[in-house]
Amino acid sequence: MVKGTYDVVIAGTDLPAVIFGALAAKKGYRVLVLGHGSDKNVYEVNGYLFVRRSCSLFGLSDSAPIRNVFKELALSSEINNLLQHVSPACQVILPDARVDVSLQREVFTREIEREFPGQFKTLESIFGEFEDVERLLEPVLATAPVLPPGSIREWFAYRNSNKALSSLLSKTGTDALEPLSAYPRLRSFLAGPTSAMSRLAEPWKAPIPFVRLISHMRSGPVFVEWGEDTLKKLFLARINDNSGDVRGADSVDTLVVKRGRVQEVEILNRAESIGVGMMVCGDDLHSFLPLIPQRQAKRRYHAKIEAKTPSHYGITLNLGMRRSGLPEGLAHMAHMISDPTKPMHGSNLLTIRIDPAMPPIEGQDPGKVTLSVTALMPANRFNGQAAPIQEFADEMLVQLKRLLPFLDEHLEVADVSSIKLDEKTGLPVLERTGLIEIYPEIENRSIDLMTWPVRTAYKNMLNLANYTAGPLGFEGAFVAAQVAFSILSRQFELKRVM
Incomplete structure (x- = not known):
């Protein structure tokens, strides 16, 4: 009834x-x-606040679609009071470099010229082309066209949006990073962070949203408790x-x-x-x-x-440790790339976030810190069970110790968010809410x-x-x-x- x-x-x-x-x-x-x-999303283990899925709040302060939602719901003032900008926006760690993505243009320019000598003009040219695309994309996103279109009205809206963008698509082609093929280190500097921000394993092969991700990467995420x-x-x-x-x-x-x-x-x-x-x-x-x-x-x-079916799954490894074990200068969010010439998945790309649950700053224990480490596990390694996830998390931990060589001395608890213990058997089983599906x-x-x-x-x-x-x-x-x-x-x- x-x-x-x-x-x-x-x-x-x-x-x-x-x-x-x-x-x-x-x-x-x-x-x-x-x-x-x-x-x-936040859960507790032995006094540490962990996350099921790491989330970075990119675009929360400057995206037209996001602004429109908060304005419609009369939440603009409330959300603005909650926002705190993070600087540097992020950090990219290569085998021979550590680059801060600063919100200040002068600082960012110095970082690029120091770590990628002679390549800043190439990067600046690409950013200029991306900005041309984004200037047309922003009003399209603001109108929220129904995609894919269904009705005749939606088809007309789609055609107009597609026409507005098509003239610039030829500049980016089907691989927005193709102009950087001769510069694998510089290419990975853009590929790594955007792979972590998107739900595509290779977001540069979708040029229109990719330029949007680059814009958000440069403006940085925000902190919301x-x-x-x-x-x-x-x-x-x-x-x-x-x-x-x-x-x-x-x-x-x-x-x-x-x-x-x-x-x-x-x-x-x-x-x-x-x-x-x-x-x-x-x-x-x-x-x-x-x-x-x-x-x-x-x-x-x-x-x-x-x-x-997914091509990859985002796996999150949470670590609770003494704050003294953090390396000096590690940013709030860092992308660690082991080999710039290899694909940005597996343990080759680790995204590390400090205190990802975003607890109130004044309430944090000065002696403790939480790290979330996220990487993309190829779907062909997953059989629906906990074992391959744990095996992959172990590989992530091995790579992380290259950045944190004394991790074992400071580590107090580790937990994989997509694995839990069965209440009846006590054996590890899959926790689906911790998986991040990546579709190709x-x-x-x-x-x-x-x-x-x-x-x-x-x-x-x-x-x-x-x-x-x-x-x-x-x-x-x-x-x-x-x-x-x-x-x-x-x-x-x-x-x-x-």
Whole structure:
């Protein structure tokens, strides 16, 4: 029996989904958020605050799509009060160099000229071309076109956006870093950080979002206490404030589908069904679609989704150690590249973040520090079990000790966020929430901005998992949310709006 109906039901709390939910609630849609097994990104082990997935807040202070969301939700002042800029923006550590990406142009110029003698003009020329592309990309992102397009109206918007950018694409080609092929060290200086920022293993092969990543790299991330958890809390609060409901402990048991539409949601372990106007998957679509009974499922679509698999998984190794073990001058975020001539995955590229949970600065223990170390594990090494993840994490630790040779003397606790101990057997098992899926393919007709379409084969179901707008990294969550809201507002007319 249906106990209530919501205009929008969201299952899962991936960032694009909760941003979308806040936008919908602000416009008068009645929104329900079900936690669906999601958890906070920050967790504690032996007094240390670790993260399930490392997150760098790039573009939070200067991105048009992000600004538009906060303005629409009347959160601009609140978020501005939370922001603290980090300097240097990041650090790139090569076998024979350590380069600070400074927010100050003069300092950054000196860093490049010192570590890459005679190559600054080459880099400056590339940055100039990228800035030309970005000047056209910024207004496109601000309008949040639906990508890939579906309706005639969306096709016209896509055509106009694509036309505006196509004249400059010839400058970057299909490999934005091809002009640096003769300079592998300089190439890796750009390739390493952007690989860590994006949800593409080789983001330079998607030139349009790549130039955006370079811009964010140069302007740097910002510090917000408790990071992504704080942002989600703000968006969920906006849903509650606008007559929505957030039920973090509840999960979907079954999706009732009739004539290609999700009609009802049955709640797990409750004798409760909820009517649905628009269904939103805020979690991995692979695990969500099986909640539709087979007799109601679109089997070809399900098979297509099942065949769409990651090329890599982001693995996060958390370390709790005495602060005295940190090398002098290590930046808040550093990208350690062992061999600039090799691909930017495996243990060749480690992204190291200091205190990634972003606890309040005044409350931090001066004698202790937390490090998160993230790297991309090729998917062909993963069999769904914990063992290959632990093996890969051990390889990461070996590489890290090249930077921290006395790590063992200062290390107090280590934890891999995608591994947990089974409560019954005590054996290590997979913890899926700690995995970061990296997909290799970009959607056609998406201006290289989307790795998954927001629309699904079901008429009133949207996909807003973290990886949807993967090429743009953190900013992609806001782009995907605005795309989804455009679809909602055109497909679901809100009759209560006067």
